Amino acid sequence: MYEIQDIEVVFIPSHLVVDFTKCTGCRICELACTAKNEGRFQPSLARVKIVRYDDIGMDLPNVCGPCETAPCVDICPVYAMRRDPITKVTFLDESKCILCKSCVGACVNGVILLDTARMKIIKCDHCGGDPECAKACPTGAINYTDVSVAPSLDRHSKITSYLREIERTAQEASGVE
Amino acid sequence: MNEVTAGGYKGKILRVNLSDSEFHVDPLPKDWIKDYIGGDGFGLKLLYDEVPSGTDPLGADNKLIVATGPITGTMWPMSGRTVFISKAPLTGIWGESHVGGFLGPELKYAGYDMLVVEGKADHPVYINIEDSHLDLLDASELWGTTTDQATINIKKMQHDPDIQVAAIGPAGEHQVRYAAVMVNHARAAGRTGMGAVLGSKNVKAIAIRGHGGVDVHDHEGFFELAKKAHSRVRENPQAKEMGKWGTWVLTAVKQEIGELPTYNHRTGVFPGYEKLTGDYIRPRFTVSDRACFGCSLGCKKVNYVQTGPFAGTLEEGPEYEGLMAFGSSLGVDDFATTLKANQICNRYGMDIISAGATIGFAIESFENGLITEKDTGGLKLEWGNREQIIRLLEMIAKREGFGDLLAEGSKRAADTIGKGSEKYAIHVKGMEVSGQDGRTHRSIGLGHATSARGADHLRSLVVVDQLGYEDVAIKRWGADKLPEIIDPYTEKHKAIAVFESENSYSIRDTLIVCWYSVSWPPIFWMEDFAEMLPLATGEKHLGKVENLVEIAERQITLKRLFNNREGITRKDDNLPDRFTKEPMPEGPGKGQTVNLDPMLDDYYTLRGWDLETGLPTKKTIKRLSLEWTKAHS
Ligand code: SF4
Ligand code: SF4
Ligand code: SF4
Numbered sequence: 091m092y093e094i095q096d097i098e099v100v101f102i103p104s105h106l107v108v109d110f111t112k113c114t115g116c117r118i119c120e121l122a123c124t125a126k127n128e129g130r131f132q133p134s135l136a137r138v139k140i141v142r143y144d145d146i147g148m149d150l151p152n153v154c155g156p157c158e159t160a161p162c163v164d165i166c167p168v169y170a171m172r173r174d175p176i177t178k179v180t181f182l183d184e185s186k187c188i189l190c191k192s193c194v195g196a197c198v199n200g201v202i203l204l205d206t207a208r209m210k211i212i213k214c215d216h217c218g219g220d221p222e223c224a225k226a227c228p229t230g231a232i233n234y235t236d237v238s239v240a241p242s243l244d245r246h247s248k249i250t251s252y253l254r255e256i257e258r259t260a261q262e263a264s265g266v267e
Numbered sequence: 268m269n270e271v272t273a274g275g276y277k278g279k280i281l282r283v284n285l286s287d288s289e290f291h292v293d294p295l296p297k298d299w300i301k302d303y304i305g306g307d308g309f310g311l312k313l314l315y316d317e318v319p320s321g322t323d324p325l326g327a328d329n330k331l332i333v334a335t336g337p338i339t340g341t342m343w344p345m346s347g348r349t350v351f352i353s354k355a356p357l358t359g360i361w362g363e364s365h366v367g368g369f370l371g372p373e374l375k376y377a378g379y380d381m382l383v384v385e386g387k388a389d390h391p392v393y394i395n396i397e398d399s400h401l402d403l404l405d406a407s408e409l410w411g412t413t414t415d416q417a418t419i420n421i422k423k424m425q426h427d428p429d430i431q432v433a434a435i436g437p438a439g440e441h442q443v444r445y446a447a448v449m450v451n452h453a454r455a456a457g458r459t460g461m462g463a464v465l466g467s468k469n470v471k472a473i474a475i476r477g478h479g480g481v482d483v484h485d486h487e488g489f490f491e492l493a494k495k496a497h498s499r500v501r502e503n504p505q506a507k508e509m510g511k512w513g514t515w516v517l518t519a520v521k522q523e524i525g526e527l528p529t530y531n532h533r534t535g536v537f538p539g540y541e542k543l544t545g546d547y548i549r550p551r552f553t554v555s556d557r558a559c560f561g562c563s564l565g566c567k568k569v570n571y572v573q574t575g576p577f578a579g580t581l582e583e584g585p586e587y588e589g590l591m592a593f594g595s596s597l598g599v600d601d602f603a604t605t606l607k608a609n610q611i612c613n614r615y616g617m618d619i620i621s622a623g624a625t626i627g628f629a630i631e632s633f634e635n636g637l638i639t640e641k642d643t644g645g646l647k648l649e650w651g652n653r654e655q656i657i658r659l660l661e662m663i664a665k666r667e668g669f670g671d672l673l674a675e676g677s678k679r680a681a682d683t684i685g686k687g688s689e690k691y692a693i694h695v696k697g698m699e700v701s702g703q704d705g706r707t708h709r710s711i712g713l714g715h716a717t718s719a720r721g722a723d724h725l726r727s728l729v730v731v732d733q734l735g736y737e738d739v740a741i742k743r744w745g746a747d748k749l750p751e752i753i754d755p756y757t758e759k760h761k762a763i764a765v766f767e768s769e770n771s772y773s774i775r776d777t778l779i780v781c782w783y784s785v786s787w788p789p790i791f792w793m794e795d796f797a798e799m800l801p802l803a804t805g806e807k808h809l810g811k812v813e814n815l816v817e818i819a820e821r822q823i824t825l826k827r828l829f830n831n832r833e834g835i836t837r838k839d840d841n842l843p844d845r846f847t848k849e850p851m852p853e854g855p856g857k858g859q860t861v862n863l864d865p866m867l868d869d870y871y872t873l874r875g876w877d878l879e880t881g882l883p884t885k886k887t888i889k890r891l892s893l894e895w896t897k898a899h900s
Contacts, residue, residue: 114565116558117369118497121342124480125490131341132480134376141428142369144452145415147555147569147583226342226494228501228563255554 103178104234106138106153106214106221111251113231115142115149122226126217137214138223138232139201148252151231152199153223154180154214162193162202162213171213182213273300273804274484275337280313281379283394283403285468286327286386290401295380301808302892304777304800305336307363308822309381310352314361315825315896320832324356324460325442325467327387333374333433333473336778337804340375340481342493344500344791345781347372347560349433349450356460356467357444357621357676358697360830361719364456366448367559367567367781373431376477388469393421397476406471410440413614414449421474433473436616438664439466443674445621445699449613453567453583454559457618459698459720484805492799496791500563505788510556512545513566514587517702518595519544520734524755525854526707528700529595530650531627532693532845535704536854539600543590548602557583564783570606576654577607585609585619588724591702592623597630598650608656615664621676624699626659628677629669631691637684644668693843695722696835705846705863707856708733710761713866716840717765719826726776727769729761730787739789743767758862762869773819821891824874824883828898837881840867 120136128135141150160180162171170186171193173179182193189209194202203212216234217223224234272278272295280293295309303312310332322328332352339346349371355362374382377398384394391406409417417434431450439446439462446462447455456462465471483489500506508516518540521527525535541547552572558565572580585593585605593599593608612619632638633648640647646655646669662670672680677692677699693700698721705712710729715722731740732755740753744763751759768786771793775785784790793812800809808814827835841847842863851859871878875887883891885899 114556114558114562114567116562116565117560118342118563121561122494125342125486128480129486130480130482132376132478133372134478135480142451145419146581147453147557149557226497228497229565252554 103176104219104236105156105179106216106224107156107233107235108151108153109231109233110150112229113140113149113151114229115140116228118226118228119151119223119232122222126222135203135205135212137201137203137212139199152201153232154197154199154201154216157198161196161198165192165196167192177219179216180213181215182211184210187211272297273337273806274482275341275803276300276305277375277378277380277481279379280381280383281396281401282383282385283401284386285384285388285392285403285470288388288403292379300337300804300806302818302821304774304809304818305380306334306339306350306779307352307773307776308818309777310334310350310363311822311825311829313381313383314352314354315829318354322354324354324359324362325463327468329354329464329467331384331461331464331468333370333382333384334779335371335375335380337800338483338778338780340372341483341803342490342497342561343778343780343799343803344493344496345559345562345564345784346778347562348779348781349374349456350776350779351448351456351461353461353464355698355720356442356446356463358459358721360696360721360833360835361826362459362461363720364448364458364461365725365776365779365782366450366454366456367562368431368451368454369560370431370433370450370475371779372560373475373477375481376479377475378477378479382473384465384468384470384473387467391469391471393472393474394470395425395474397425398478409471411437413437414616415452415614417472418449418452421472425474425476427476430474430476432475434616435462435465435471436614436664438615438617438674439463440471441664441666441674442466443617443663443666444676444679445618445625447612447616447618449616453613455613455616455618458620458723460618462616483803485802489799489802492802496795496799497563499790500784503788503790506564506783506790509783509788510565512549513568515543515545515548515590517587518590519546521702523855524707524733525851525856526704526733526755527595528591528702528704530598531596531624531631531691532700532704532843533631534852534854535707535856537595537600540595542600542602543594543605552602552606554581559781562781566783570602572603572606575603577603580607580610582606582610582613584613588702589619589623592619593656596623596627596702597656599653599656600651601653604653604656608660611657611660611664615660617660617664620701621699622660622663624693625663625673625677625680626656628680628688628691628693629659629673632681632684632688635691637686637688637691642669642672642684690844693845695842696720696839698722700843703728704851705842705861706851706859707854708755709758709861709866710755710765712842712846712861712863713761713765713870714769716842716863716867717870719823719830725782726772727765728786729764729768730789732761732764734787736789743792756856756859758866762866762873765866766870766873769823770816770819773822774815777818777822817891820874821893824876824887824891825893825896827874827876827883828888828893828896831882831898835881837867837871837879840881
C-alpha cells in the first residue's frame, strides 16, 4: 500500500509548457521540429506553430497540450488518437488512422496538420520525451517540464501582461516627463 | 534535391514580366554557385548581364531582383534575410538593400531562389506567389494605402495570415528616390530606393506563401553545426547585450568617441544623447522583444509612447540609425519623436537615413539663408522641432509642396537649389551618409567613400577600431598592426581592415546572414562559413577560406565594374568636405579630419584597382575570371 502511494507522489509527467511572454517569434522551434522529424527544414509541417502578430508586435507559440481533456482523442472515431495513461501525452497510431481529419479541426491549439503531399496526419509526439523545439528555443519560451511547477501562462495572460507593460512604461514615462 | 543544383538551393529563378503579365521559371545556372554562392552574388551577376548602362532606374527596362542564398530557410543562425537588388533610383548606380523578417525563407519554401520583376504594369498590381500558383492581381484598392494596411489587406484577401508580404507605401508610389520596401510591418529594405523601383512598375506588393522545404546536402551534419552555432550566439556576451538593448547600445559608445552625428554631421557629440540611449529607452518605452526568422539574438524592440504629443504610438524600432537620423542629427533629444518618425517611415515606406539626412540638409540650408519660407511653403525650418519633422516626412512621402524637392534626396535637392548648398548635402555618390563619421572613425571614412552603393555603413564598416575589440583585431590581422589598427583616429592600417571586413561581409551577403552575426558582435567569420557551406551545399570548393576570399573579391570588383560602366571612377570615391576639410569642432575627436587619399591608394592596391582611375586592372579582371564582362575591351 505504501509503495503504491510513493509511485503516485513521485511521478511527474512532463509536458511542453509555453511562456508566452518570452517568445520573440523567431520560429527556430518550427525549424528544429522539422529538422528532427522530417529531415529537412519545412515549417509548414512543423508540429509547433508560431502565430506572429506584426501589427501589434506580439508572438504566440502553439504547442500540443497540456490538455486536461484532449479533444483530439475524444473526437477520433477509430481510437487512432490516444492518450498515454502514464505520461498523459496524446499520440497518433498511424496504422489505425482513417484520415477523417476530425482531430485537425478539434485541436484546441491548431497544431494537428494534414500533410497533403503524403496524405497523413502530422501530430507532435513530444519527440519521444526529448523535444527538439524546447532545446532549440533560445528564450525559454518553450519548456519541457512538469505542468504543476510551470508558470501557468495562457494567451490571455500574455496579452494582459503586454498591456500591463504598456501601463508600466506609461507610468515611468509620465514620472520623468 | 534538385539535380541541377547543389544542396540548399531550389534551382529555380522565377521571372515575372509585368508588361505582358507572364511568369517564367528558369533553371538556376549551376556555374553561378561556384563563382557567386547566392544572394547578393546571384543578383549582381544577373543585373550586370541584363541591365545595361544608361538604363533609367525608374523606367520599364530596369529590373528588380529579390534574392536568397543557399542557407535561406534553414536553421543556420540569422539566415532569414532577403536582398532587393536593382539599379538604384537614388544614385543611378548599383543598388541593393538587405532586409530581415521572413520573406526570403518563404520564397524558398515556395520553390524559388530568386524572383526577377521586369517590365511595367499598366495598372496597380500585386504579385501573388503560392508555390507554383502564380498570379498578377489587381491592386487598385490597395494603391494609396500604407505598407501595414496593404499587408493586412492582402492577408485578408488571400485568407491566409501566414503569407509574407513585401509592400510599398505612398512614398514608393510617388517614387520618392529613397522609398523603401517593407516586410513584416517594420523591417525595411530601406536604402537606395528599391520601393521607388516597384512604384515605377506599378507594383504595390509581392505576396509569397510556400509550403515546401529546404534540403541541405548533409542534413545531420548541418543540423548539428547549426545547433552549435546557435549556442555560440546564445553564449556570446555582446550578443546578449544586443538582445537586451538592440543597436541602442551604440549611442553612448559613439558619444564617447565623438562619433555621434549631430546637426547634420556638423559635430560628433550631442548634449542630449542620454535620452537616446538604451538605458533610458528600454525601461520607459519597450513592451516586447522580437526576432527575425531563425534568429536567437532578437534585437528588435517594440515600443510604446504614453505621454506627450506622440502618445499612443506603438511601433517596432527605431534602430540606432533612426535615433541618429531623427534624434541627434536633427537636434532632437526625445525618443518618442524618433519612434514616431520611424513609424511614419515604416508606414509610408521610406528610408530613415536618407529621409533624416535630407531634412537635416534642408534645415542647414535654411539656417544659412539658401532657402527661405518662400521655398518651404511657409515652414520656418529649425533644429529640434519635433512636429515639424513629422510634418516634413508626410510631405516628402506624398511629394506635397516643398516635400517634392526633398523626395529627390539631398544631392538632387542641392543641385536644384544651387547657391553652394551642396556643402550641406552630406552624401557620397548621391546616397546620404549613415550614422558614422570618418573624422572620428577613420576606417568608415574609407568605407563610405568606396562602398558600391554610396555612403554605406553595411558593406565594410570596421567595428574593432570603433569599439576597441583588441583581441578580435589580433586574431584577424595580427598583433603587429596594433595599436594603430584599433585607433579610430588614424589612417594607418585602415585599408587592410576595410578590405578584409568587406570581403567577409560580401560572403555574409551571399548566404545571406545578418550583419549582427558577423560584423557586430563579431561571432562568425570566414572560417565558420567555410566549415558550414560544404555541409549545406555539398560543394567542396566552398570549404576553403581562400576560395571564399576570391569569390568575395570577384563580387566587389564586379560591383565596381557595374558602377564603372555607369561612369564612376576614383574621383567619385570621395567624402563630403565636412569630413575632409572641416575639423571636428568639439568632443574627444576635436580637430580631426579624414585624409582619404593615402587610404584610397592602399585600398586600390589591395583590390587590384588602378590607382589613378579606380578601375579594376586587366590583371585583376583576369585573376577573378571576369573577362566575360568585356571591361577594357
Ligand atoms: S493535439 Fe491538440 S487537442 Fe490533442 S492533446 Fe495536443 S493540443 Fe490537445
Ligand atoms: S516536441 Fe518534438 S514533435 Fe513536438 S513540436 Fe517539439 S520538436 Fe516538434
Ligand atoms: S524558438 Fe522560442 S522564441 Fe523562437 S519562436 Fe519558438 S517559442 Fe518563440
